[in-house]
Amino acid sequence: MQVRFVGCGDAFGSGGRYNTCFHVTGQNANFLIDCGASSLPALRRQGIVRNDIDLILITHFHGDHFAGLPFLLLDAQFSRRTRPLVIAGPRGIELRLTQVMEALFENSSKTRQRFELSVVAVEPEQPQNFGAIRVTPYAVVHGESGGPFLAYRVEAEGRVIAYSADTEWTQTLIPAARDADLFIAEAYTYDRAVKNHLSLRTLEAHLDEIKPRRLVLTHMSDDMLGRLDTLGYTTASDGMIVEL
Numbered sequence: 001m002q003v004r005f006v007g008c009g010d011a012f013g014s015g016g017r018y019n020t021c022f023h024v025t026g027q028n029a030n031f032l033i034d035c036g037a038s039s040l041p042a043l044r045r046q047g048i049v050r051n052d053i054d055l056i057l058i059t060h061f062h063g064d065h066f067a068g069l070p071f072l073l074l075d076a077q078f079s080r081r082t083r084p085l086v087i088a089g090p091r092g093i094e095l096r097l098t099q100v101m102e103a104l105f106e107n108s109s110k111t112r113q114r115f116e117l118s119v120v121a122v123e124p125e126q127p128q129n130f131g132a133i134r135v136t137p138y139a140v141v142h143g144e145s146g147g148p149f150l151a152y153r154v155e156a157e158g159r160v161i162a163y164s165a166d167t168e169w170t171q172t173l174i175p176a177a178r179d180a181d182l183f184i185a186e187a188y189t190y191d192r193a194v195k196n197h198l199s200l201r202t203l204e205a206h207l208d209e210i211k212p213r214r215l216v217l218t219h220m221s222d223d224m225l226g227r228l229d230t231l232g233y234t235t236a237s238d239g240m241i242v243e244l
């Protein structure tokens with residue numbers, strides 16, 4: 001299994017990084033976790049075959065995690081995709097996807113796709129299988145609008161990948177990421193408390209309860225990006241690959 005950090009930036013383009021988009025591939029797995037606004041150019045820059053992607057998991061409806069979908073769907077249509085595609089995300093995703101498509105490309109939500117598109121809402125702590133990939137969402141805490149907010153624990157090919165999504169500290173991150181082969185965790189700030197987000201200090205205080213086999217920090221603000229050399233943790237960068 002391989003996880004590629006197609007984009008690992010925040011909503012503000014900190015460090016010139018692309019918005020959140022992770023690409024997971026294995027023998028039978030080919031899926032994205034999140035699809036932020038800049039994801040199509042990021043995928044193209046990294047030479048990723050978009051039409052081989054079977055599944056896109058969305059954590060929440062903020063633009064830096066979700067707003068790449070209209071571009072990706074247009075790209076699929078114009079590049080004559082035939083492979084079915086599943087987009088799964090929090091409750092309300094069908095409506096939110098229609099809204100963002102209409103806002104960005106009028107009438108695009110009404111276009112008949114050449115491929116089968118399924119949009120699936122998932123619920124916290126209700127595991128769902130997508131082919132051989134088992135996904136368990138967990139509710140996380142990230143403010144009033146743009147939710148529901150989900151972290152994901154994904155089991156595929158004997159490996160567990162967990163992603164915190166954007167969240168302040170919440171106990172659900174423990175079952176979401178416990179003993180994961182890879183825990184991708186937001187570390188928005190170093191030690192400064194920012195509402196609805198996670199600082200590295202706060203995350204650190206709970207790592208004993210989570211015990212991930214590997215940890216990669218993502219969604220970092222300028223505060224974190226200025227300290228990369230001294231953190232002592234693996235930090236994501238656009239294009240970085242982790243083999244599991």
Ligand SMILES: [Zn+2]
Nearest residue numbers: 010011064166
């Ligand atoms: Zn974000």
Ligand SMILES: [Zn+2]
Nearest residue numbers: 060062142166
């Ligand atoms: Zn967010």
